Amino acid sequence: MSEVKITLKKSLIGRKEDQIRTVKALGLKHVGYSVVKTRDEAINGMINKVAHLVSVEDVK
DSSP, X not given: OOXXXXXXXXXXXXOOHHHHHHHHHTTOOSXXXXXXXXXXXXXXXXXXXXXXXXXXXXXX
């Protein structure tokens, strides 16, 4: 499976509670923070839910 680097680009202030929980479940703590995750269906769904808050890059 491939890996992706997910970076939080926008603040969570004023966002819906489900979006905040999704970002926290991805392991993102603050703006500019990045994590590397294995891409699977669950991670893809989480990324799609908060796509307007994060940037995603493929990692080799």
